[in-house]
Amino acid sequence: DTGVSQDPRHKITKRGQNVTFRCDPISEHNRLYWYRQTLGQGPEFLTYFQNEAQLEKSRLLSDRFSAERPKGSFSTLEIQRTEQGDSAMYLCASSLGPGVEETQYFGPGTRLLVL
């Protein structure tokens, strides 16, 4: 079991550029989550997938954000026309779910800095 992996670990971009992050969940985990964590705060939910279906999106996920999980395996999170306020740590988690005792396992995160 290799754990949840995320790529890249760090990304610096200029305002207005597009960025894409990738998350590889633990194999056989059906559920995949994206969270955003800003400095000094706890993670905030963005969206989650059950296999390839995106089941819920937070109001934090503006039209500039899009997430996909083709074939129910890895997921990508794209931010278009980045703004300085998008600077944050983007965390991915996966779980075996559905189940009442599912545990979400987190990846190391992608730290985004928008200049």
Added chain:
Amino acid sequence: AQTVTQSQPEMSVQEAETVTLSCTYDTSESDYYLFWYKQPPSRQMILVIRQEAYKQQNATENRFSVNFQKAAKSFSLKISDSQLGDAAMYFCAYRSAYGNEKLTFGTGTRLTIIP
């Protein structure tokens, strides 16, 4: 909407001593799950302990235990025999049992271990 409050931004404890981290939450639901996650510096978030609201018995995991007071909506974490490796940010999190799978986190408590 559910909220999670951690009123202690920072705590410190002498190595080998016991420390308690506080967490309160607000919900109108009767069934839910509560979690403590640990986020070491520059490392990924890991689950420390989990509590199901329908269980009256407090969860324990080795040196970690919780004091779950459902009526008071309180969920504190006790760390016994503190070790240097316990130094981290600790986040309290809530998850509904009614199909909404997201975790709602508090703002975290930074725990320092004094040698």
